[in-house]
Amino acid sequence: MKRYEKFAEEIAELIRTGVLAPNEKVPSVRHASQTYGISPSTVFQAYYLLEDRGLIQARARSGYFVREHAKRSLKEPDISSHEMASTDVDVSELVFSVLDSLRDPHTVHFGSAFPGPDLFPLDRLAKSMSQALKALPSHSFIADQSAGNPDLRRQLALRYMISGVMLPSDELVITNGAMEALNLCLQAVTQPGDLVAIESPSFYACLQALERLQLKAVEIPVHPREGIDLDALSESMNRLPIKACWLMSSLQNPIGASMSEDKKEALYHLCVRHQIPLIEDDVFAELHFGQNPPKPIKSYDKEGLVMHCSSFSKSLAPGYRVGWVAGGRFSEWISRLKLMNTISPSIPAQAAIADYLQHGGYDRHLRRLRYTLETQQHAMLVAAEKHFPAGTRVTRPKGGYLLWFEFPEKVDSLQLFHSARAQGISLAPGPIFSASHRFRNCARLNYGQPWGPSSEDAMALLGKMLCSF
Amino acid sequence: MKRYEKFAEEIAELIRTGVLAPNEKVPSVRHASQTYGISPSTVFQAYYLLEDRGLIQARARSGYFVREHAKRSLKEPDISSHEMASTDVDVSELVFSVLDSLRDPHTVHFGSAFPGPDLFPLDRLAKSMSQALKALPSHSFIADQSAGNPDLRRQLALRYMISGVMLPSDELVITNGAMEALNLCLQAVTQPGDLVAIESPSFYACLQALERLQLKAVEIPVHPREGIDLDALSESMNRLPIKACWLMSSLQNPIGASMSEDKKEALYHLCVRHQIPLIEDDVFAELHFGQNPPKPIKSYDKEGLVMHCSSFSKSLAPGYRVGWVAGGRFSEWISRLKLMNTISPSIPAQAAIADYLQHGGYDRHLRRLRYTLETQQHAMLVAAEKHFPAGTRVTRPKGGYLLWFEFPEKVDSLQLFHSARAQGISLAPGPIFSASHRFRNCARLNYGQPWGPSSEDAMALLGKMLCSF
Numbered sequence: 001m002k003r004y005e006k007f008a009e010e011i012a013e014l015i016r017t018g019v020l021a022p023n024e025k026v027p028s029v030r031h032a033s034q035t036y037g038i039s040p041s042t043v044f045q046a047y048y049l050l051e052d053r054g055l056i057q058a059r060a061r062s063g064y065f066v067r068e069h070a071k072r073s074l075k076e077p078d079i080s081s082h083e084m085a086s087t088d089v090d091v092s093e094l095v096f097s098v099l100d101s102l103r104d105p106h107t108v109h110f111g112s113a114f115p116g117p118d119l120f121p122l123d124r125l126a127k128s129m130s131q132a133l134k135a136l137p138s139h140s141f142i143a144d145q146s147a148g149n150p151d152l153r154r155q156l157a158l159r160y161m162i163s164g165v166m167l168p169s170d171e172l173v174i175t176n177g178a179m180e181a182l183n184l185c186l187q188a189v190t191q192p193g194d195l196v197a198i199e200s201p202s203f204y205a206c207l208q209a210l211e212r213l214q215l216k217a218v219e220i221p222v223h224p225r226e227g228i229d230l231d232a233l234s235e236s237m238n239r240l241p242i243k244a245c246w247l248m249s250s251l252q253n254p255i256g257a258s259m260s261e262d263k264k265e266a267l268y269h270l271c272v273r274h275q276i277p278l279i280e281d282d283v284f285a286e287l288h289f290g291q292n293p294p295k296p297i298k299s300y301d302k303e304g305l306v307m308h309c310s311s312f313s314k315s316l317a318p319g320y321r322v323g324w325v326a327g328g329r330f331s332e333w334i335s336r337l338k339l340m341n342t343i344s345p346s347i348p349a350q351a352a353i354a355d356y357l358q359h360g361g362y363d364r365h366l367r368r369l370r371y372t373l374e375t376q377q378h379a380m381l382v383a384a385e386k387h388f389p390a391g392t393r394v395t396r397p398k399g400g401y402l403l404w405f406e407f408p409e410k411v412d413s414l415q416l417f418h419s420a421r422a423q424g425i426s427l428a429p430g431p432i433f434s435a436s437h438r439f440r441n442c443a444r445l446n447y448g449q450p451w452g453p454s455s456e457d458a459m460a461l462l463g464k465m466l467c468s469f
Numbered sequence: 470m471k472r473y474e475k476f477a478e479e480i481a482e483l484i485r486t487g488v489l490a491p492n493e494k495v496p497s498v499r500h501a502s503q504t505y506g507i508s509p510s511t512v513f514q515a516y517y518l519l520e521d522r523g524l525i526q527a528r529a530r531s532g533y534f535v536r537e538h539a540k541r542s543l544k545e546p547d548i549s550s551h552e553m554a555s556t557d558v559d560v561s562e563l564v565f566s567v568l569d570s571l572r573d574p575h576t577v578h579f580g581s582a583f584p585g586p587d588l589f590p591l592d593r594l595a596k597s598m599s600q601a602l603k604a605l606p607s608h609s610f611i612a613d614q615s616a617g618n619p620d621l622r623r624q625l626a627l628r629y630m631i632s633g634v635m636l637p638s639d640e641l642v643i644t645n646g647a648m649e650a651l652n653l654c655l656q657a658v659t660q661p662g663d664l665v666a667i668e669s670p671s672f673y674a675c676l677q678a679l680e681r682l683q684l685k686a687v688e689i690p691v692h693p694r695e696g697i698d699l700d701a702l703s704e705s706m707n708r709l710p711i712k713a714c715w716l717m718s719s720l721q722n723p724i725g726a727s728m729s730e731d732k733k734e735a736l737y738h739l740c741v742r743h744q745i746p747l748i749e750d751d752v753f754a755e756l757h758f759g760q761n762p763p764k765p766i767k768s769y770d771k772e773g774l775v776m777h778c779s780s781f782s783k784s785l786a787p788g789y790r791v792g793w794v795a796g797g798r799f800s801e802w803i804s805r806l807k808l809m810n811t812i813s814p815s816i817p818a819q820a821a822i823a824d825y826l827q828h829g830g831y832d833r834h835l836r837r838l839r840y841t842l843e844t845q846q847h848a849m850l851v852a853a854e855k856h857f858p859a860g861t862r863v864t865r866p867k868g869g870y871l872l873w874f875e876f877p878e879k880v881d882s883l884q885l886f887h888s889a890r891a892q893g894i895s896l897a898p899g900p901i902f903s904a905s906h907r908f909r910n911c912a913r914l915n916y917g918q919p920w921g922p923s924s925e926d927a928m929a930l931l932g933k934m935l936c937s938f
Contacts, residue, residue, distance in 0.1 A: 092805070092809075096805055096808075099615065099808065102615075103612065103615060103616075105608065105612065112611075114611050117607040117608055117610045117611050118607050120607075120610075122602075122607055122610065125602075126599070126602035126603065129598060129599070129602060129817060130595070130598070130599045130602075133591075133595035133598060133599075134595065138586040138587050138589075138591055139574065139586055140788070141586045141589075141591065141787045141788030141789075142581075142583050142586050142787050142788060143572070143574065144788065145788060145790075146568065146571075146572060147572075176645055176790075176811035176812075176814070176815075177811060177812055177813075179809075179810070179811055179812045180810065180811045183809075183810060183811075187681075192661055192683075205809065208809045209809065212656075212806070212809055214661075318610045318611050319609070319610030319611060319613065319614060319813070319815070319816030319817070320610075320815055320816065320817060321645075321811065321812065321813055321814065321815045321816070322815075336561070336565055337681070339565075339568065340561075340648075340652075340674065340677045340678065340681055341648070341649065341652060341810070341811075342645035342646060342648055342649045342652075342790065342810075342811060343645075343646055343648045343790065344646075344788070344790055345645070345790065345815065346645075346788070346789055346790045346791075346814065346815030346817070346818040347788030347789065347790070348598060348788070348789060348815070348817060348818055348821070349815040349817055349818060352817070
């Protein structure tokens with residue numbers, strides 16, 4: 001990281017944490033240069049960068065000020081209400097029609113669940129693949145199918161250790177992406193008919209997994225910034241025979257909420273008190289905008305009650321299909337379920353990622369990726385502020401590539417989905433994120449695709465459609 | 470294929486099909502040379518090859534004769550009896566202890582389900598991987614996750630076409646090996662509690678899949694050469710509410726049976742009459758020893774009732790984890806289940822195999838692989854004949870790398886499994902192939918591992934253990 005990038009990152013962190021509030025003046029170039037012992041041109045470069053990312057703006061003859069983002073006109077969505085009930089799940093049809101809409105390469109992919117593939121070091125990964133395949137002894141192609149590539153396991157355990165989680169190395173199960181990990185965890189701790197506490201809104205694949213395993217959803221509201229409503233969760237745990245809890249503690253999909261560390265710890269103790277296994281989906285953790293990675297709930301786990309699932313699909317290697325779970329006390333059973341489900345994720349893919357983690361510069365790539373995503377979040381917020389109707393609310397997640405919009409009451413996002421699709425724009429309508437078909441006036445938009453004139457046009461067109469309701 | 474190899478293959482085919490019977494004299498060198506218009510040295514080379522493969526043997530001053538194999542002393546196992554009942558399945562614990570025994574690299578892996586990894590063109594595949602990753606556009610890493618690599622789909626459809634099966638291209642679902650394909654097929658056509666007709670003995674993963682999905686097994690006996698007992702199957706279909714049938718029509722695991730074409734067609738019509746979906750596990754089809762590949766039951770399928778599952782794990786690319794299913798009328802649902810289960814098999818692995826199929830020389834590799842396996846089958850049969858006790862019976866499959874032994878009644882293969890394991894020899898004991906824990910005096914041995922002195926020693930040691938019962 002260059003000096004000006006580092007300085008920009010420090011200022012950005014002050015803005016994110018509220019030390020520098022909206023409309024506050026940032027240190028003048030001269031002042032910053034003197035105070036921090038860096039050249040005025042370094043300060044300028046840093047401020048240009050921050051301006052580019054939408055964090056500060058220049059005011060004529062007054063210097064730079066912290067930008068209000070789009071906060072002024074677009075408010076944060078409300079938390080949804082909590083109903084004490086369990087629901088049979090049947091969102092699959094709707095989800096598949098959204099996924100279908102993503103096959104057309106000419107579509108603007110606001111509905112996608114992935115960032116644009118050009119954000120990833122695919123060439124460097126190919127080099128790692130080639131080196132790994134040269135080095136891999138032939139017996140590994142068969143022997144590594146049961147426990148996974150040993151180098152990859154080591155690298156993963158190391159990353160856990162650095163982030164403060166000490167894992168016994170046999171707790172890790174390497175899977176076909178986080179999707180398989182999450183499915184196996186759910187199977188490991190439930191039987192058909194069981195109740196599972198999930199977020200509302202929640203990741204649609206979670207709803208599909210429940211549907212497929214004939215489980216019932218107990219939907220707990222999620223606050224757009226603070227995450228799941230602990231009181232509601234606690235009440236549900238007291239009153240209903242909940243067998244598992246599945247949630248995202250950081251950068252929740254679709255709403256972007258990240259729980260505070262205190263809240264994470266409290267949630268862990270709540271699960272312990274009820275002895276309810278927790279499936280923690282943490283696939284966006286590496287895409288945090290701040291300097292410090294969010295701490296997983298897993299880091300508080302002393303009883304092996306938390307199954308921490310993640311993957312490289314969204315941070316490094318889309319399509320390689322390598323994920324994992326640190327499965328706590330359920331690890332052995334999860335590992336067996338994996339053998340029965342698919343035997344093993346691809347051995348070459350595992351070996352390539354292991355080589356990349358060791359030699360490819362993962363952390364450098366992640367810094368660049370986070371910077372791009374933060375810049376593109378800004379671009380989408382500005383476009384939304386410009387084109388979307390008054391009364392639109394929007395989240396401002398501190399990472400990832402997904403925004404959650406709450407449109408005025410009269411908007412029907414399913415109708416919007418169909419009209420937009422006809423115009424070559426995909427989006428993810430609110431109801432696919434709810435077992436009880438809520439969020440009819442909401443939608444999730446992906447800003448992780450390359451941002452350009454066609455994205456601007458698509459936002460303008462969506463704005464027109466929204467205004468016509 | 471060189472001229473002498475071709476000639477050897479022609480003679481081998483005559484032996485396999487019984488045109489040349491055991492103890493019959495093969496054409497003299499002079500006769501063959503004149504009749505077929507090839508040089509005497511070519512005939513000699515061909516006969517050496519056949520001798521090496523254990524198909525013919527020289528008798529002093531009399532020329533070459535068709536070998537009786539080990540048929541003289543080791544008979545074929547009997548077909549098991551049929552009981553009209555359904556059984557809850559619980560073999561998993563036992564299966565996992567067998568799988569565990571395979572982790573030790575110092576073990577002689579007679580218990581393995583895979584051939585030795587050195588039989589595969591891993592270096593050539595690595596080259597294909599490198600070329601494929603260079604050519605693959607970045608958007609494919611995300612777009613190909615829903616339907617699979619288009620080149621791979623094309624190559625697969627082409628191979629089906631050549632073998633006489635015309636598939637609509639959207640019938641293919643690319644999966645994480647055949648294991649995922651089989652699991653998804655079973656899920657697509659059953660509900661917990663349903664009855665499924667399976668073979669006895671049957672592939673243990675089939676039993677595990679039933680166990681995991683809480684399905685009940687209706688076990689149908691399998692004849693060691695002719696395959697599943699159609700009368701017994703028909704009777705069960707008449708009397709019980711069977712919801713699906715899962716079987717291997719060629720080179721059945723563990724017993725090696727291949728059904729005749731007439732029988733395959735009759736079985737298809739039986740399924741049609743009862744409208745029972747058929748899951749056809751055909752993973753060994755490419756490993757046939759004869760010249761003509763076995764025809765799948767799928768080739769008779771006019772109604773889309775057959776789900777034909779296979780993979781490259783046993784014929785080309787172990788550990789790549791690429792398989793598929795031609796899912797008939799269930800394809801769309803299977804494809805959706807795949808998206809919900811793992812999203813997609815690894816994109817690089819798919820692209821590498823697609824490149825190899827086009828440029829790598831798959832058919833040449835397969836010819837070599839079949840030749841090696843046939844030679845090693847002979848070696849194991851000879852060793853068994855030498856070391857195993859009188860009364861031992863054994864199958865003689867026309868392909869693959871698995872032999873099924875039926876030992877004298879008093880032998881307990883579970884006890885044998887534990888004693889052998891203590892001596893560094895793995896094997897697959899009979900009871901893991903049966904929902905009702907039959908086949909206690911049987912075992913499956915893998916001859917696809919490199920054959921050498923340690924294999925001979927292991928066979929001798931097993932023989933000693935067997936004689937001590």
